[in-house]
Amino acid sequence: MLEVEDLACRRGDRTLFTALSFGLPASTLLHVRGRNGSGKTTLLRALCGLLRPDAGTIRWRGEAITALADDYNREVLYFGHLNGIKADLTGQENLRVAATLDQDPISDAAITDALAQIGLAGFEDLPTRMLSQGQKKRVALARLILSKAPLWILDEPFTALDTDAVALLERRIAGHVAAGGAVVLTTHQEVQLTQGEIQRLTLESAPSQ
Numbered sequence: 320m321l322e323v324e325d326l327a328c329r330r331g332d333r334t335l336f337t338a339l340s341f342g343l344p345a346s347t348l349l350h351v352r353g354r355n356g357s358g359k360t361t362l363l364r365a366l367c368g369l370l371r372p373d374a375g376t377i378r379w380r381g382e383a384i385t386a387l388a389d390d391y392n393r394e395v396l397y398f399g400h401l402n403g404i405k406a407d408l409t410g411q412e413n414l415r416v417a418a419t420l421d422q423d424p425i426s427d428a429a430i431t432d433a434l435a436q437i438g439l440a441g442f443e444d445l446p447t448r449m450l451s452q453g454q455k456k457r458v459a460l461a462r463l464i465l466s467k468a469p470l471w472i473l474d475e476p477f478t479a480l481d482t483d484a485v486a487l488l489e490r491r492i493a494g495h496v497a498a499g500g501a502v503v504l505t506t507h508q509e510v511q512l513t514q515g516e517i518q519r520l521t522l523e524s525a526p527s528q
């Protein structure tokens with residue numbers, strides 16, 4: 320599904336990685352590991368098309384993502400550090416906006432159901448600034464319940480979650496891979512799959528140049 324060839328990224332005067340090549344077939348999870356600052360978020364943002372690499376090509380189903388543009392955006396769900404949650408909007412409104420931006424129309428009933436599945440029944444109509452950190456993260460994670468995107472790119476999705484939410488997210492990720500999806504994620508914990516394959520990629524910080 321996703322093919323990366325000879326990718327290189329610099330941030331400031333540091334080379335984070337060069338000549339990075341890998342393929343991510345369907346039903347595969349790529350676990351990106353590395354020390355703080357090694358370039359994991361940078362790689363994930365490049366894979367989403369949010370950051371332009373300094374060299375190399377990223378292809379989705381055989382076509383460069385730069386050429387696919389919006390057609391690629393529709394195929395990807397990106398879950399970044401900042402959750403993408405707007406504080407003044409309720410959980411329900413946030414998910415409606417996210418679905419509209421993803422050009423993935425979803426009914427209000429499906430959103431209510433996703434919020435209930437993620438343990439936020441009764442909190443749908445509160446502005447998210449009135450929710451705890453973990454509850455905000457759960458609102459963002461409800462997108463994973465609703466998403467039909469085949470490629471999920473998840474940056475530290477487990478932080479701030481309690482054990483129930485971690486277990487639910489693990490099941491959701493395993494279900495996505497079992498259903499033929501692909502996942503790229505950074506996390507400091509191990510993830511178990513029931514079906515499919517786990518690939519591992521460790522980024523080593525390059526010396527400053």
Ligand SMILES: Nc1ncnc2c1ncn2[C@@H]1O[C@H](COP(=O)(O)OP(=O)(O)OP(=O)(O)O)[C@@H](O)[C@H]1O
Binds near residue numbers: 356358361
């Ligand atoms: N906008 C930017 N401008 C310049 N340098 C940046 C920028 N964003 C990140 N960097 C640098 O790039 C390096 C890699 O950052 P990145 O966030 O990709 O690392 P990471 O492996 O995800 O780290 P962590 O595990 O701490 O989240 C860091 O040294 C960081 O300071």
